[in-house]
Amino acid sequence: MSARDALLDAYQSLLQEAGERATTLTAVAARAGVSKGGLLYHFASKEALAAGLIARLDALVEEDLAQMRAAADGPSRYYVRTSVWTGGALDNALIAVAQLAQESHVEAQRAMRRAREQWLELIGTEVDEEATAHAILLLGDGLYFDAALGGGTDPAEPGRFSPEQLMPIVDRLLRAARE
Amino acid sequence: MSARDALLDAYQSLLQEAGERATTLTAVAARAGVSKGGLLYHFASKEALAAGLIARLDALVEEDLAQMRAAADGPSRYYVRTSVWTGGALDNALIAVAQLAQESHVEAQRAMRRAREQWLELIGTEVDEEATAHAILLLGDGLYFDAALGGGTDPAEPGRFSPEQLMPIVDRLLRAARE
């Protein structure tokens, strides 16, 4: 793995576990196993780290959308199924960027909005009824909210959700929307 | 209004609009119209501000639970209806405390978990099926996530939800769970 990726990983995991405040250049460098000077060779500023993370998220969302389009069980079920916390690359990037977005980082907010719009659009190809499409999107948002609150590290926490539990609910929403 | 409340309001609104990083003692004091020294007379430390905000949230949640218990349309419908962003006192306090929680503030995380558990418990008195109760809780979480991402200031933003849109969905979930 390149030093650049290691630094981006350290930045991402710190954002997620400790928040934006605690994610200092010193802390990121330490976690990646380099000095602050070493970090700043690869990312000239803290803003460059944020831009790198957002670019990573954009790429992962693109991949996710392709899989969502191809999902055998349809986009809605794919979306909810994969919004449950798995610790996957997209989950982690999304929670980290959400942290930036909440600190009023404009580009992070834009990236989050972009991703949500595209997910909603794909859900819309399966369910005509707008309210149902929105409700399905909200279920995913709720799952990310829960993951973001706890730092997203403990998958066995009470109140955490499983796909097995949630999929019948999605089925009902889809069925009801078709009637 | 007491100076204490004015300072707490300033702290809360800054957390919400600008994030934890930008919520410095100087910024809070300026928004409340006092000097830094004036602020520190009422709240001896930044931690005291956080504790004050969490206490405020606890009180508002308590009030909300009482209204939720007494709601004519039942706790589930009340919960979703009031989770849509209204700019009310509870909404604002909740988003602000969520910001603290995401910066790894342990007491803020505890307060969020406490509130969610109590809401879920009340929803559970109406809905026996656990999966449905969780789905309803998730809808509310999703609504707060959306509000938190944008800073919660613009109620007319596209992708925002209305109670009119969401209530039929809740009705369907409740009906389906009873069958």
Added chain:
DNA sequence: GTCTATAGTACGATAGAC
């Protein structure tokens, strides 16, 4: 009860050796 002044610390970023 509110102010100014300032101490002490930690941050982001630069400079230059290797």
Added chain:
DNA sequence: GTCTATCGTACTATAGAC
């Protein structure tokens, strides 16, 4: 490509006048 040393800034909190 990575390091150490350091500059300038901004933060939390204290001290003491009014």
